[in-house]
Amino acid sequence: MSDLPRIGVLVSGRGSNLAALIAATENGTLPAQIALVISSKPNVPALEIAANAGIPTQVMRPRDFASRHEEGEAIIAAMRSAQVELLVLAGYARLVDPCVIEAYRWKIINIHPSLLPAFAGSMAPGPQAAALAAGVKFSGCTTHFVTEDTDAGPIIDQAVVPVHDDDTVETLADRILRAEHQLLPASVAAVLAGEVQIIDGRRTVRRSSVHAGD
Numbered sequence: 001m002s003d004l005p006r007i008g009v010l011v012s013g014r015g016s017n018l019a020a021l022i023a024a025t026e027n028g029t030l031p032a033q034i035a036l037v038i039s040s041k042p043n044v045p046a047l048e049i050a051a052n053a054g055i056p057t058q059v060m061r062p063r064d065f066a067s068r069h070e071e072g073e074a075i076i077a078a079m080r081s082a083q084v085e086l087l088v089l090a091g092y093a094r095l096v097d098p099c100v101i102e103a104y105r106w107k108i109i110n111i112h113p114s115l116l117p118a119f120a121g122s123m124a125p126g127p128q129a130a131a132l133a134a135g136v137k138f139s140g141c142t143t144h145f146v147t148e149d150t151d152a153g154p155i156i157d158q159a160v161v162p163v164h165d166d167d168t169v170e171t172l173a174d175r176i177l178r179a180e181h182q183l184l185p186a187s188v189a190a191v192l193a194g195e196v197q198i199i200d201g202r203r204t205v206r207r208s209s210v211h212a213g214d
């Protein structure tokens with residue numbers, strides 16, 4: 001087994017962010033090993049992407065469990081047995097149970113397709129459609145630590161993209177997605193490298209930007 005930090009990825013669908021994470025582990029920009037991929041849905045492309053990369057997968061459907069808590073306990077058990085130290089939600093269409101957040105406190109990263117706190121609280125393409133409807137001129141994506149407050153944990157990083165007058169939800173979502181594929185692996189790498197410091201459980205700063213006396 002390599003000495004690289006072991007990450008677990010939770011998915012539900014297309015898996016393009018998972019593919020970006022895998023590519024980053026392969027080209028060395030994300031010095032980590034993806035040890036386990038758990039999907040809340042069977043037969044999704046993300047599972048095939050993981051299997052093609054030789055990554056173990058498990059399907060945990062909500063209906064396989066009596067409660068969200070039981071589902072959370074199963075996720076914790078699987079991730080712990082894979083010796084996972086950091087979880088990444090990459091298009092995971094579930095709210096994780098508080099027991100997972102507690103077990104992996106400040107060790108769960110989510111990517112959301114808007115500039116949080118704008119357009120929080122719904123799954124893609126809801127945030128992209130809401131951005132278009134609001135007439136914003138810029139949108140983007142946000143990586144953040146997962147807390148009990150949905151889409152409201154400390155922001156790790158953001159990437160901005162323009163919104164064009166002739167955008168559709170699809171063209172905007174595509175532009176944001178390309179930014180996501182850069183932002184997510186970079187954020188995971190920064191967290192694993194210990195560069196992201198959480199202040200008062202509310203916001204983050206880069207360690208290199210923390211001044212003496214702060």
Ligand code: GRF
Pocket residue numbers: 012013014015016017018046090091092111112113124141177180
């Ligand atoms: C992305 O837009 C992500 O921001 C959101 O869900 C989508 C997942 O896409 N949370 P994919 O499965 O990674 O292709």
